[in-house]
Amino acid sequence: MQLIATTTFGLEAVVSRELKQLGYEKQTTEDGKVTFEADATAIARANLWLRSAERVLVQVGQFEARDFGELFDRTNALPWEEWLPENAYFPVRGRSVRSQLHSTPDCQAIVKKAIVERLKQRYQKVWFQENGPTFTIEVSLLKDRATLTIDTTGPGLHKRGYRKLVGEAPLKETLAAALIQLSYWNSSRMLLDPFCGSGTIPIEAALLGRKLAPGLHRTFASEEWPIVPREVWEQARDEARSVALPKLDAPIVGSDSDPNAIKLAKHHALEAGVAADLRFEHRDFAQISGPDLLPYGCLIANPPYGERLGELDEAEALYARLGAFCNRLNAWSVYVLTSHKEFERLFGQASDRRRKLFNGRIECTYYQFQGPRPPSATQTTNSEGSA
Ligand SMILES: C[S@@+](CC[C@H](N)C(=O)[O-])C[C@H]1O[C@@H](n2cnc3c(N)ncnc32)[C@H](O)[C@@H]1O
Structure with missing residues (x-):
């Protein structure tokens, strides 16, 4: 699968090196993100180990989208059921930079609808309660290219769990x-x-x-996902210890x-x-x-x-x-x-x-x-x- 480690501007090379140290050599680096190829165990390992990244996303798909029809159809064609169980709670966030589809609320609504229609077919249901694990989906448009991701991290990776009190002007x-x-x-x-x-x-x-x-003492959104079995997390934590x-x-x-x-x-x-x-x-x-x-x-x-x-x-x-x-x-x-x-x-x-x-x-x-x-x-x- 394609995973993305997001970073703040200027730290891409540091995150890329951290990923290589974890064994993930196949990477592409762009502004603010390093995309890497890995299997499901990397969801646990990257979240537990990355020190300088903001969060780890799964890339579900990437395609050109210049109108809402195209955005709907191509989102609907992606295998969402492989990730989202029937009870998944899946809010959709959005952003758009230099793209014809510039209204993010509209893009979010189209993507949500396209995923719901897909799941209706696959699960043979007409209504989803969304009372299960969280899958925060993002539709990100850059120069008319849409990238659809799911956040595996939850609260950002800087939240290690040790700094609950806040000092003056603390560094992340x-x-x-x-x-x-x-x-x-x-x-x-x-x-x-x-x-x-x-x-x-x-x-x-x-x-x-x-x-x-750094992530050994906290939990992550994807720990509740059926696609990443509990043993994967246990093994990754054992390895870390x-x-x-x-x-x-x-x-x-x-x-x-x-x-x-x-x-x-x-x-x-x-x-x-x-x-x-x-x-x-x-x-x-x-x-x-x-x-x-x-x-x-x-x-x-x-x-x-x-x-x-x-x-x-x-x-x-x-x-x-x-x-x-x-x-x-x-x-x-x-x-x-x-x-x-x-x-x-x-x-x-x-x-x-x-x-x-x-x-x-x-x-x-x-x-x-x-x-x-x-x-x-x-x-x-x-x-x-x-x-
Ligand atoms: C930007 S803050 C550092 C924040 C720190 N990196 C953190 O993550 O919490 C700058 C610190 O310098 C300290 N400071 C200012 N003048 C100082 C001095 N002359 N000697 C030692 N510390 C000083 C302040 O008390 C403040 O805690």
Whole structure:
């Protein structure tokens, strides 16, 4: 079957690599999505393991549709009964970009009707109660090409289950996992987030370093689907439990000047099952002492952007202090996500690499300052790294 892992803009390559690591090599990447070929077990494995994707969809069909008749007929011709049982609850969502069929409410209504007519024939029924498992269907039109999908995930993949309380300006877990995978960090190197807030970057790093599946402690919409048998989910969860590593080789430290943020971070780490892997400290980043920092570490941070009124000067002064602090780090690699366009000038150094990413709706740049490689050449690497 064709599955789609959706992503936010800029993270397609990270998700593609994650899918390859899971063994799904046959892929095509487009803006915001990676389509891959797999069997039903991939529905469970991709949902449990993907760290940077938003959700996993099943592609039921794709075709040209320039009028409602065409949309109805071609939707009706797809084998919906292979997916939807008689009692399926199947809301239809829609979107349309640069297409003749631009009214999404109409497209949604046509698709719903076409599926109902198909199921009436196949199940020999005239009325469906829709009181069973959920199959959220989407009709997505792009330049007159319709893609029909069913969402296998339910609440987005960033909802790992460990972060129920909300701190100030938290990063999405999926973005935090991507930032780490875009760095040279691996579990043999120290990691420091000196602006850790509610702890998202350190927690995601611990999950990654210990090979803990981020979705292990939550459920997914497709767990109720007859087409994915319970044993498939059980096997995927057993697999996930069996590969987890008992501990990390190097420390992960998060610190923040806000004591409440540190309380939250500790609570979230506990919920995520990685409290023993992390150290959280309440302090201004300038108080972090050099001897605590092992060489060849990685600093990965999402500092304040100064977007709120009156906070810009403070953020700018902080970037200058951060530049001076990072200069004193011995052989570290530094990664900073911010929306401030003048970050490099304030920080006092040009980055080795920049990547445009979105933190929610805020357009940001991920500045990457690569330090030297550690002496041992045998280390494993993350996404783009060759540590
Ligand atoms: C954008 S938030 C980080 C959010 C975090 N990534 C998360 O997912 O929750 C920036 C954090 O920097 C902290 N901060 C601001 N100035 C600081 C300083 N001088 N030293 C340490 N932390 C500071 C704030 O308390 C805030 O928690």
